[in-house]
Amino acid sequence: MGGEGRHGHMKKWACITGATAGIGAATARRLAERGFNLILLGRRKDRLKQLAGELEKTAATLLAPLDIRDYASLAKFVRENELIFRDLEVLVNNAGLARGLEKMQDAVVEDWQEMIDTNVKGLLYLTRLCLPFLLARGRGHIVNIGSVAGRWVYPGGGVYCATKFAVRALTEGLRMDLLGTPLRVTNVEPGMVETEFSLVRLGDPQKAANVYAKLQPLRAEDIAETIEWVVDRPAHVNVQEIVIYPTDQAAVGLVHRTNKEAP
Numbered sequence: 001m002g003g004e005g006r007h008g009h010m011k012k013w014a015c016i017t018g019a020t021a022g023i024g025a026a027t028a029r030r031l032a033e034r035g036f037n038l039i040l041l042g043r044r045k046d047r048l049k050q051l052a053g054e055l056e057k058t059a060a061t062l063l064a065p066l067d068i069r070d071y072a073s074l075a076k077f078v079r080e081n082e083l084i085f086r087d088l089e090v091l092v093n094n095a096g097l098a099r100g101l102e103k104m105q106d107a108v109v110e111d112w113q114e115m116i117d118t119n120v121k122g123l124l125y126l127t128r129l130c131l132p133f134l135l136a137r138g139r140g141h142i143v144n145i146g147s148v149a150g151r152w153v154y155p156g157g158g159v160y161c162a163t164k165f166a167v168r169a170l171t172e173g174l175r176m177d178l179l180g181t182p183l184r185v186t187n188v189e190p191g192m193v194e195t196e197f198s199l200v201r202l203g204d205p206q207k208a209a210n211v212y213a214k215l216q217p218l219r220a221e222d223i224a225e226t227i228e229w230v231v232d233r234p235a236h237v238n239v240q241e242i243v244i245y246p247t248d249q250a251a252v253g254l255v256h257r258t259n260k261e262a263p
C-alpha cells in the first residue's frame with residue numbers, strides 16, 4: 001500500500017476494476033479527488049503502480065494485480081485485506097472488453113469465453129465478495145459499467161451485447177434484492193468512448209483509430225464525471241441507469257463524421 005497519508009485509514013475506500021486504462025483509470029483520478037482511498041484492480045501491475053504513484057499525494061491505494069475471471073484469487077485478496085474492505089463504500093465494476101466483430105457463425109469461441117467470463121462472471125464474483133462488507137457497513141454504492149450495447153444489438157456484436165444486457169439485468173436484479181437496505185446500484189451505459197477498447201477489440205491500432213475518426217467521441221473523463229455524480233447524490237437518491245452518447249452518435253451504428261478536425 002502506498003501514499004497512506006495522515007488520514008489513510010480514516011477515509012472511505014472505493015474499489016475500481018479495470019483501473020489500468022480508460023474509464024477505470026479516469027474514475028480512479030476523480031474519486032481520489034473526492035477523498036476516496038482506492039483499491040485498484042487490473043492485470044497490468046506496472047500500470048497500477050504508475051497510477052498509484054500519480055495519486056500518492058491525494059489517496060492511499062491498495063493494488064490488486066488480479067484477473068477478474070479468477071474467483072479464487074479474488075476471494076483470497078479480499079480475505080487478506082478484510083480490514084480495508086470493511087471501509088469499502090463504492091465498487092465500480094468497470095473491467096470489461098469486447099473481442100472481435102465476427103458473425104456468430106465465424107466467431108472464435110475463446111473470444112466469447114473471455115467476454116462472458118470477464119464482463120458477466122467477473123462482475124458477479126467481485127460483487128458477491130464485496131456485498132457482505134457493504135451491508136455490514138450500512139452504506140455503499142455499486143456502479144456497474146454497462147453500455148448502450150446492453151440495450152441495442154448490432155451486427156457482429158451479439159455476444160458482447162449479451163454480456164452488457166446481462167449487466168443491465170444484474171443491476172435491476174440486485175436493486176430488487178437489496179431493496180430495504182441502504183445500498184445503491186447504478187448502471188452507467190456509455191456510447192462510444194475513446195479508450196483502449198477498440199484496440200483490444202480489433203487488435204490493430206489503425207482500425208481502432210478509424211472507429212473514432214472524424215467525430216468527437218466521449219472521453220474516459222466524461223464517464224468518470226458521471227460516476228462521480230451518481231455516487232455524490234444524497235443517500236436517498238438512486239440513479240438506476242444512465243445512457244450517455246457522444247453528441248456525434250445518435251444510436252448504436254449511427255454516427256456523424258465530419259472532415260473538420262474535432263475542436
Ligand SMILES: NC(=O)c1ccc[n+]([C@@H]2O[C@H](COP(=O)([O-])OP(=O)(O)OC[C@H]3O[C@@H](n4cnc5c(N)ncnc54)[C@H](OP(=O)(O)O)[C@@H]3O)[C@@H](O)[C@H]2O)c1
Binds near residue numbers: 018019095
Ligand atoms: N470504450 C467504449 O466505447 C465503451 C462503451 C461502453 C461501455 N464500455 C465499457 O467500459 C468498460 C471499460 O472499458 P474502457 O473503454 O475503459 O476500455 P479499456 O481502456 O480497454 O479498459 C479496460 C479495462 O478492463 C480491464 N480488464 C480487462 N479484462 C480484465 C480481466 N480479465 N481482469 C481484470 N481486468 C481486466 C483492463 O485491465 P488489464 O488489461 O490491465 O487487466 C482495463 O483496465 C468496459 O466494461 C467496457 O465494456 C466501453
